[in-house]
Amino acid sequence: MIDLTPDLRALLGDLLRERRDEIIDHGTDWVIHSAGDLQGRAPRAETRALIAQEFDAYSDLLLAGDPTKRDAFIEHVTSFRASHDFKISTLLRGFLGFKRGVELCLEGQVAAPELALAARDVLDRLYHETAFLMADVYVDKLLGLLRRTQQELLHREKMAALGGLVAGVAHEINTPMGIAVTAASLLHDRLSGLAQAFTAGELKRSSLAAFLNDGREAAELALTNLSRAAELVQSFKQIAVDQAHGAPRRLDLGAYVQEVLTSLAPLYKRGGHRLDLHLGAPFDAHVHAGAIAQILGNLIQNAVTHAFVGDAPGRMDVRLRLLEGARCELTFRDDGRGMSAEERARVFEPFFTTRRGQGGSGLGMHIVHNLVTELMAGSIALESAPGGGTCITLIFPQNT
Ligand SMILES: Nc1ncnc2c1ncn2[C@@H]1O[C@H](COP(=O)(O)OP(=O)(O)O)[C@@H](O)[C@H]1O
Ligand SMILES: [Mg+2]
Numbered sequence: 001m002i003d004l005t006p007d008l009r010a011l012l013g014d015l016l017r018e019r020r021d022e023i024i025d026h027g028t029d030w031v032i033h034s035a036g037d038l039q040g041r042a043p044r045a046e047t048r049a050l051i052a053q054e055f056d057a058y059s060d061l062l063l064a065g066d067p068t069k070r071d072a073f074i075e076h077v078t079s080f081r082a083s084h085d086f087k088i089s090t091l092l093r094g095f096l097g098f099k100r101g102v103e104l105c106l107e108g109q110v111a112a113p114e115l116a117l118a119a120r121d122v123l124d125r126l127y128h129e130t131a132f133l134m135a136d137v138y139v140d141k142l143l144g145l146l147r148r149t150q151q152e153l154l155h156r157e158k159m160a161a162l163g164g165l166v167a168g169v170a171h172e173i174n175t176p177m178g179i180a181v182t183a184a185s186l187l188h189d190r191l192s193g194l195a196q197a198f199t200a201g202e203l204k205r206s207s208l209a210a211f212l213n214d215g216r217e218a219a220e221l222a223l224t225n226l227s228r229a230a231e232l233v234q235s236f237k238q239i240a241v242d243q244a245h246g247a248p249r250r251l252d253l254g255a256y257v258q259e260v261l262t263s264l265a266p267l268y269k270r271g272g273h274r275l276d277l278h279l280g281a282p283f284d285a286h287v288h289a290g291a292i293a294q295i296l297g298n299l300i301q302n303a304v305t306h307a308f309v310g311d312a313p314g315r316m317d318v319r320l321r322l323l324e325g326a327r328c329e330l331t332f333r334d335d336g337r338g339m340s341a342e343e344r345a346r347v348f349e350p351f352f353t354t355r356r357g358q359g360g361s362g363l364g365m366h367i368v369h370n371l372v373t374e375l376m377a378g379s380i381a382l383e384s385a386p387g388g389g390t391c392i393t394l395i396f397p398q399n400t
Pocket of ligand 2: 298301302362363364365
């Protein structure tokens, strides 16, 4: 706060009280003249009203030491401006207008020169104080605005992704459902034919045999495709990460990973593939255990179906360790065929699969990504090159 000597207070008091209009007029002229972007744009009355507001705010501060009006004024202009494209210099110009107005009036004043100097000094200090204050408040508001905008964008992006997902789901389910419907209607036709022949007493042994054959084929086709559709629905349900993974629980993470890998052994033992587990010192973690099991399942399944293509058995390697800052690192590595640049760029995309029509849904890695980043608040990194195997690193907090 600015302390005034009694002489200075008297001088400024007289000036501010008696020459209010003059100061405001001078200030308005100065602002309009100095601000290229205001010239011919904002009507003079508008600029003048603003300077008048500054005048009241600052004379209260100067004479009564009361910053209430000044703070309210800064709050007002910065709030209003934060939602527009506005420069901090423009905000400060208002104060400079007030300052210039007072200075111009001081020049004509027959006061002691040292008093006039002291008054200028006070105005200078007030200017600096205002500049810092305004910058702080303004930047704070802009940051708030930025954060809100960012959240809105994220939300919009999620909604757009969801829209794409729904379209993808419809598209993916369409094929098996279409085949199942065709097979079922074929069966239906054959059944009517059979019923007609039977009622008319014309049923021949050969046509019954043909019916049994076609009927079994159609039923099988319907069944496989309906189960395929059901499987897809099951995977779609998992995309929503907050579904059915249970609450996080505290456990010895290494022991748990070991248990999960053992239970997944049938996935890879059949092909003669090998999996090694490397555990550092044991530690407890409070984590979404169900999600971890599902992630490991997906990664192993992918290694077996995508990575190990030739006849030679593949090798996988899982590592778990505790990092600094109470974070867990889980690495999965295979020595399979690796991924092309396109695969690498798109693995996490929903429905991206190089095995369409051969059991691939393209949802596995998308689900893994969602589980790690959303449910477990962690991150996922992928390294892979053609012929060089694939390495996937998950980092997530030890305590969820
Ligand atoms: N370990 C891996 N090695 C090589 N390619 C992989 C591996 N894991 C995933 N991919 C590639 O990423 C694609 C997407 O994987 P994913 O989302 O699990 O879908 P899906 O397994 O249904 O194809 C796979 O189709 C494959 O091209
Ligand atoms: Mg997969």
